[in-house]
Amino acid sequence: xxxxxxxxxxxxxxxxxxxxxxxxxxxxxxxxxxxxxxxxxxxxxxxxxxxxxxxxxxxxxxxxxxxxxxxxxxxxxxxxxxxxxxxxxxxxxxxxxxxxxxxxxxxxxxxxxxxxxxxxxxxxxxxxxxxxxxxxxxxxxxxxxxxxxxxxxxxxxxxxxxxxxxxxxxxxxxxxxxxxxxxxxxxxxxxxxxxxxxxxxxxxxxxxxxxxxxxxxxxxxxxxxxxxxxxxxxxxxxxxxxxxxxxxxxxxxxxxxxxxxxxxxxxxxxxxxxxxxxxxxxxxxxxxxxxxxxxxxxxxxxxxxxxxxxxxxxxxxxxxxxxxxxxxxxxxxxxxxxxxxxxxxxxxxxxxxxxxxxxxxxxxxxxxxxxxxxxxxxxxxxxxxxxxxxxxxxxxxxxxxxxxxxxxxxxxxxxxxxxxxxxxxxxxx
Numbered sequence: 001x002x003x004x005x006x007x008x009x010x011x012x013x014x015x016x017x018x019x020x021x022x023x024x025x026x027x028x029x030x031x032x033x034x035x036x037x038x039x040x041x042x043x044x045x046x047x048x049x050x051x052x053x054x055x056x057x058x059x060x061x062x063x064x065x066x067x068x069x070x071x072x073x074x075x076x077x078x079x080x081x082x083x084x085x086x087x088x089x090x091x092x093x094x095x096x097x098x099x100x101x102x103x104x105x106x107x108x109x110x111x112x113x114x115x116x117x118x119x120x121x122x123x124x125x126x127x128x129x130x131x132x133x134x135x136x137x138x139x140x141x142x143x144x145x146x147x148x149x150x151x152x153x154x155x156x157x158x159x160x161x162x163x164x165x166x167x168x169x170x171x172x173x174x175x176x177x178x179x180x181x182x183x184x185x186x187x188x189x190x191x192x193x194x195x196x197x198x199x200x201x202x203x204x205x206x207x208x209x210x211x212x213x214x215x216x217x218x219x220x221x222x223x224x225x226x227x228x229x230x231x232x233x234x235x236x237x238x239x240x241x242x243x244x245x246x247x248x249x250x251x252x253x254x255x256x257x258x259x260x261x262x263x264x265x266x267x268x269x270x271x272x273x274x275x276x277x278x279x280x281x282x283x284x285x286x287x288x289x290x291x292x293x294x295x296x297x298x299x300x301x302x303x304x305x306x307x308x309x310x311x312x313x314x315x316x317x318x319x320x321x322x323x324x325x326x327x328x329x330x331x332x333x334x335x336x337x338x339x340x341x342x343x344x345x346x347x348x349x350x351x352x353x354x355x356x357x358x359x360x361x362x363x364x365x366x367x368x369x370x371x372x373x374x375x376x377x378x379x380x381x382x383x384x385x386x387x388x389x390x391x392x393x394x395x396x397x398x399x400x401x402x403x404x405x406x407x408x409x410x411x412x413x414x415x416x417x418x419x420x421x422x423x424x425x426x427x428x429x
Contacts, residue, residue: 003027003409004042005383008050010035011391013057013359013374017352019391025055027381030406034377048409053401054389056355057374058116058143058382060362061336062272063251063323066103066131067124067163070332071418072280072290082162086124099124104131106333107142110326112413113334114400116382117144117363117372119187119323121230121251122151122163126183143405144382146366148230149180151189152218157209158191158198158232170217177221187366188222190215190231190247193238196281196298197328205298206235206254206305212245219246228366230272234302236260239309243267249365251323252278252302253309261316270319270365273310275342276335277328278303283428289329310347321365322358330425334415337397341429344394351391381407395429 003026010020026034026045067086089099103123110118120128132145151164152173160166165180167173177188192215193206215231222229223246231247233239236254243250243263251272256264264271280289281299289296313320324331324339336358344354363373372380383404388396403410 001027001029001407001409002045003381003404003407004045004047005055006038006042006047006049008053008055008385009389010375011054011056011355012376013356014376015353015356015360017356019054019389025375025383027404027407030380032375032377032379032381035375048402050385053385053387054396055375055383055385056390057359057372058384058403058405059114059336059340059358059397060117060119060373061110061115061323061326062119062321062362062366063274063325064110064118064120065122065163065325065327066106066120066128068327069106070327070330072329072421082159086162089124100127100130103127104134104140104142107131107135107145108140109333109415110336111141111143111403111405112410112415113336114384114386114397114403115143115336116384116403116405117146117368119146119148119366121148121187121189121232121323122159122191123147123149124163125150129183129185144368144372144380146186146368148187148189149183149185151191151232152176152180153191154210154214158194160191164189164191167214167218170213173214173218174221177218177225181225181227185227188218188227188229190218190229190242192231192233192242192247193235195232195234195252196278196295196302199294199298202294202297203301205302206233206238208235208237208241210241212241215241215245215247234305236305243269249321250309252306252325253313254305255308256312261312261318264313264318265316270321271309271313272321272323272365273306273343273347274323274325274339275303275306275346276324276326276331276339278306279342279428280330284424288424291329307346310343314347314349319361319365320357321362330421332418332421334417335422335425337394338425338429340394340397345429351394354394355390
């Protein structure tokens with residue numbers, strides 16, 4: 001289709017974005033073909049009247065797990081045996097197909113909530129790249145996907161044996177990366193430290209689990225194959241170990257010091273800020289989170305570390321991106337907008353700069369800024385429409401009135417929501 005989007009207020013996603021009125025965005029097939037002043041001859045276009053709504057680039061979520069819905073437990077219970085759960089999900093071709101369909105629905109929900117690009121960082125087998133390929137082939141509706149498929153972990157490491165391998169040596173890690181690469185992922189994910197969900201004692205989230213020689217071998221092999229490396233890290237020691245051995249993006253993060261600041265700059269690495277998964281552990285009453293007491297203390301440590309990492313990185317000119325670690329408890333697939341609000345509230349970033357971070361800034365970090373992330377001639381027609389000015393109030397992103405992905409327009413998109421989850425999260429906005 002050829003569309004002419006008229007009577008909208010354009011926020012183009014660039015660092016200098018200013019609301020632009022009186023212009024028309026033209027698309028033809030998958031691309032934005034021009035942005036012209038109104039009025040204009042629109043013969044041959046399907047005209048879409050935005051009626052004063054705001055048009056901006058589709059959001060980019062850099063930290064997604066499609067293997068979970070994010071719906072929280074209803075009561076306290078023993079930690080989920082993710083390894084056993086994945087064994088069930090991969091037990092037969094029929095169950096595999098059901099699981100892939102469920103994960104594909106999670107991807108669709110991301111799109112219909114305004115996220116036109118996701119980066120998956122740990123999943124079941126090769127399901128994420130299969131879903132990516134089906135979307136690219138037009139067999140399914142969903143966002144652009146940068147897929148890591150399974151991550152690389154170590155015995156006893158973060159999500160080992162479920163959404164990550166159990167690589168016991170540098171040699172095994174290299175072999176596991178080779179197997180993952182056979183399905184043509186877009187990046188490699190390492191589980192360098194533990195986290196809140198697998199810490200057994202107060203004060204120990206982010207314990208370094210992956211030996212430095214494995215980090216080095218994995219990064220060298222991934223880079224040899226042309227892949228960027230993302231790493232789950234939730235402690236200062238983990239940040240140093242990851243960066244000094246070749247990691248490209250620090251997911252989550254922790255407090256920085258002079259050495260880790262130097263390493264970030266030397267590596268030209270980026271920090272991916274993810275406040276959403278830590279906030280429920282840190283801020284909810286235990287009767288609300290249904291978490292164990294140890295998780296509240298550790299959640300606070302991790303949340304504070306993520307926020308301080310982002311603040312320091314921004315002050316030092318280190319690239320900072322956004323993801324919401326969707327799939328963790330209380331982090332559901334239609335709520336990425338909350339991560340933007342948290343970034344603004346806790347890191348102190350302006351609404352305008354937050355929008356830039358979640359669009360073109362994120363695209364630059366993962367190397368797709370020539371393709372998407374802003375409303376510019378020649379780029380993919382990935383856009384959303386909201387009935388309010390997000391430079392004044394980011395919460396208007398909660399409800400999008402239209403989504404366009406690669407030139408395909410979806411009006412009045414609907415997603416299944418969890419009112420109880422939203423009501424609880426709203427209390428902490």
